[in-house]
Amino acid sequence: xxxxxxxxxxxxxxxxLNLINEHKYQEARxxxxxxxxxxxxxxxxARRLQLDAIVxxxxxxxxxxxxxxxxxxxxxxxxxxxxxxxxxxxxxxxxLDKVELEAQKKLLARGV
Amino acid sequence: MSExxxxxxxxxxxxxxxxxxxxxxxxxxxxxxxxxxxxxxPKLLVIIESVVNIKNMQASADVEIKIIREMGDNLxxxxxxxxxxxxxxxxxxxxxSEFIRRLLNDLYIFLKSTQNNDDVQKAVIETVNQSLQxxxxx
Numbered sequence: 001x002x003x004x005x006x007x008x009x010x011x012x013x014x015x016x017l018n019l020i021n022e023h024k025y026q027e028a029r030x031x032x033x034x035x036x037x038x039x040x041x042x043x044x045x046a047r048r049l050q051l052d053a054i055v056x057x058x059x060x061x062x063x064x065x066x067x068x069x070x071x072x073x074x075x076x077x078x079x080x081x082x083x084x085x086x087x088x089x090x091x092x093x094x095x096l097d098k099v100e101l102e103a104q105k106k107l108l109a110r111g112v
Numbered sequence: 113m114s115e116x117x118x119x120x121x122x123x124x125x126x127x128x129x130x131x132x133x134x135x136x137x138x139x140x141x142x143x144x145x146x147x148x149x150x151x152x153x154p155k156l157l158v159i160i161e162s163v164v165n166i167k168n169m170q171a172s173a174d175v176e177i178k179i180i181r182e183m184g185d186n187l188x189x190x191x192x193x194x195x196x197x198x199x200x201x202x203x204x205x206x207x208x209s210e211f212i213r214r215l216l217n218d219l220y221i222f223l224k225s226t227q228n229n230d231d232v233q234k235a236v237i238e239t240v241n242q243s244l245q246x247x248x249x250x
Contacts, residue, residue, distance in 0.1 A: 006148075010155040017162040024166050028173030035180045042184040046191030053198040060202050064209040071216040078223040083237045086244035090212055093248070097205070 047108055054105045061098045065091060211247070215240060 072087050081088075219240050223233055 006152060007155075010152065010159070013159055014155070014162065017159060017166070021162060021166050021169070025169060028169060032173060032176055032180070035177045039180050039184045039187075042187055046187045049191045050194050050198075053195045057198055057202045057205075060206060064205065067213055068209060068216070071213055071220065074220050075216060075223070078220065078227075079233065079237050083234070084241055086241050086248060087212070087216065090209075090244065090248055094205075094209070 047111065051105060051108050054101050054108065058098060058101050058105070061094055061101070065094045065098070068094070208247075212244065215244065 068087065068091055072081075072084065072091065075084060075087075219236065222236060226233060
């Protein structure tokens, strides 16, 4: 009789512990899920910040290319274009920068 | 009622109070405790294991959460650094192109004002071209 009571007592404790274990497991899972959600939101926010910076740079580069090309066209009326090879070179550098930024933008937008 | 109570006979088979001892005679309490403990040991171990499991699970969840938070912080720091770097690069590019634009503008004004003097114009254009090349190759 005493042995039976003892078994009952232990199995009761065991069941309670199992319940606590399950509860704690669910609680921990919930916390981890919430943290992962925060992480994903942070990731999106960070990527958006980077994309914004790149888009601003591309916009700025477009303006620079436009102004320099305009200046170059004006000068081409007054002197032969081959005499201003360095301006050509500079425009090419600006365009290459722009292409690089566009590629970076695409990669970031894809989440790579 | 009080009369009837008086009439009732006294109970002759009234039980005497018996006091049992905690440990009945003839049983060694220490031995009994030890054997009970030994019998319960496997179940106690299972319970202890459950408690340890709960603690371990909590600890591993805390570590996981800490790692995820650190990853998020790193991501934010990386993004901030990238934005700063991009801003600096943009500013530097603006300075460069502003300088070149002003130089070209000056050249344009000069060429407009001295349209007949070809040699001087050519020399100035070459000088501008060379200084631009030097500026770009720095």
